[in-house]
Amino acid sequence: MAVGRYGQSWVWSGGAWKASGSLAQDPSGSTQFRAVSCATTSTCVAAISSTRLATWRSGAWILSDVPYPVTDVSCWSATSCGLTTEGMGRVSDPELLRWQNGAVTSSVAVPNRSGASELSCPTSTCHFLTQSGGAFYVHRASGSSVTTTRLATDFQGELSCATSTFCMFLGSDGFRTGSGTSWSARKPAEDVIGRNLFSLMDLSCSSSTSCTSVGALGGHDADAMRWDGRQWRTYDLGAGMNTQRALDCAAWTSCMVVDSRGRFTRWTGSSWTSRTTLANSTGGFLALDCTTSTSCLASDMFGNVLTWTGGSTWGRSSLTEGASLVDCAGSTCMATDTAEGDWRVRRSGTWGPRVLDRVYGAFGRVVCSSSTSCFLLYSDQVRRWTGSSWASLVSSVATSAGTSRSTAPARRSAWRSVTAAGP
Numbered sequence: 001m002a003v004g005r006y007g008q009s010w011v012w013s014g015g016a017w018k019a020s021g022s023l024a025q026d027p028s029g030s031t032q033f034r035a036v037s038c039a040t041t042s043t044c045v046a047a048i049s050s051t052r053l054a055t056w057r058s059g060a061w062i063l064s065d066v067p068y069p070v071t072d073v074s075c076w077s078a079t080s081c082g083l084t085t086e087g088m089g090r091v092s093d094p095e096l097l098r099w100q101n102g103a104v105t106s107s108v109a110v111p112n113r114s115g116a117s118e119l120s121c122p123t124s125t126c127h128f129l130t131q132s133g134g135a136f137y138v139h140r141a142s143g144s145s146v147t148t149t150r151l152a153t154d155f156q157g158e159l160s161c162a163t164s165t166f167c168m169f170l171g172s173d174g175f176r177t178g179s180g181t182s183w184s185a186r187k188p189a190e191d192v193i194g195r196n197l198f199s200l201m202d203l204s205c206s207s208s209t210s211c212t213s214v215g216a217l218g219g220h221d222a223d224a225m226r227w228d229g230r231q232w233r234t235y236d237l238g239a240g241m242n243t244q245r246a247l248d249c250a251a252w253t254s255c256m257v258v259d260s261r262g263r264f265t266r267w268t269g270s271s272w273t274s275r276t277t278l279a280n281s282t283g284g285f286l287a288l289d290c291t292t293s294t295s296c297l298a299s300d301m302f303g304n305v306l307t308w309t310g311g312s313t314w315g316r317s318s319l320t321e322g323a324s325l326v327d328c329a330g331s332t333c334m335a336t337d338t339a340e341g342d343w344r345v346r347r348s349g350t351w352g353p354r355v356l357d358r359v360y361g362a363f364g365r366v367v368c369s370s371s372t373s374c375f376l377l378y379s380d381q382v383r384r385w386t387g388s389s390w391a392s393l394v395s396s397v398a399t400s401a402g403t404s405r406s407t408a409p410a411r412r413s414a415w416r417s418v419t420a421a422g423p
Contacts, residue, residue: 001044001056002246002258002278003033009046009056010278012256017264017278023054023061039075045099047073047083053099064102068093072128074121082121082141084128096126096141108141110148118159125164127179129157138169140180147180158203158213166208168227170200175227177208202247210252212267216241224257224272235272237265239354240321242339261302261321280316284323287365291328299324305335319344319351325366332371334385338362343390347371357390359383 003009007023023033033054038044044056047070054061068085075081083097094107095116110116113130116139120127125142129151136157140147142164151157154171161167165179174188201222205211209229214237217223222237222245237245237257249255253269262279265272284301294310303320320337327334333346341358344351359376362383368374372387381393 001036001038002264003036003046004262004279005032007033008279009033009036009061012264019279020056020059021061023048023063034070035072037073037075037081039081040078043075043078045073045075045081047071053083055102066097066099066104068097070097072117072119074119074126076121076123080124082119082124082126082128084116084119086115095130095139096128098124098126106144108144108146110139110146113137113139113148118157120159120161120167122161123164127159127161127167129159129169136169136171138167138183149181149183151176151183152186156200158200160203160205160211162205162207162210166205168203168205168211170203170211170213172200199241201245204247204249204255206249206251210249212247212249212255214245214247214257224255224267226267228252237272238275239342240340242322286323287326289327289333291330295328297326297328297333299326299335303337317351320354325362327366327368327374329368329370329373332368334366334368334374336362336366336376338376343385359390 001009001011001020009020009022010017011020032049034047034049036044036046042057046054046056048054051066051069052063053066053070054063066083070083071086072084073081080100083099084095085093085097092109094109095113096108097104098106110130113132116128116130118129125140127138127140130137130139135153136151138149138151138159151169152171152173154173157169157171159167159169161179166177167179169176174186176183176186178184199216201214203211203213211227213225215223217234222240222243224235224237226233240259244260245257247255247257255267256264258264258278263275263277265275286299286301288296288298290296296308298306301323303318303322303324305317305319305324305326306314308314319335320340320342322337322339325336325338331348334343336343336359338359338361341360342354342356343359344354362376362378366374366376374385376383378393380396382396383393384391
């Protein structure tokens, strides 16, 4: 099952995805999915942004109350799950709840720890992570007994347990395997895969010799990494090192990855399939530019550009991997993805190819003054597109008051932020 941020859900039946119902939204917007876990093909439990759980049975979602806001869920049977909580601000608040047959049956508190995450419960014995002082700690909860181990000093980490006695912790500086208080020595990521783990997104272990992770290995694109108990192999997943991905593996030969733009790819046992859209992500509009009374372009957080030519509808093009900044001068338009570092230009109604030109970290929107001149502002520096490529950064012009002024000309295009529903 895949869930969207604002209550949508889809079920994979082995050959295709289909919509499986949505949560009813209340005025506060608190019915947003946070996490989902499916122990069987007919039952799933989801954490939502409130003190409630959502249970999916027979194709419908049913809400039930829990005493604390839930951050993650992991189920070991159709009626039994572990829940991590963010508490209610009290020292005595638990980090873990066990939920069975629709009710909380036990709770586990870890002294001097908060912010539980990365819950993994292959059985009623659960592991989860907390962070303190720049370090990750793993907690193993078996019944009412809890053991705690300091694993690594890292800024990111993923945890997955295939059994109650085998887990993997993967951080940007390497990985460890074990459980409870018994863990292997850290194996540096550079020694394992030859590159640093620039960004980690998810980890799933289906056995003690089968783990898969998705993230970015310091390059421009996303990658999958598969571990067979002895060594790691890497696979290119395409563009989007900043596109959030979720992963789950039922077996060594079967993994599914879905991303925040509503696309999926599968591991079929020998290779990854190409990315295919299961549900279009739309919303979070970033920019709007109108060059005439019947010609407007809008861009959103999901790399889409919508075009209006005076009619009752907007044409939709998926142009970039991440959030798009767009501006036009006459019939020439520029779309930049400053998170991924690439751009595309439209001339005479046709968008050109995606060009990687490292246009990272621009401050604000792109501004175009002619068909061969566009500008991106980087704090007190500016970068100019000359019709074929982006020039190097140059300092902006200092005003008499000692402040900075961009060399980009003023434009009349508007900028606004809009929030809309999307996966």
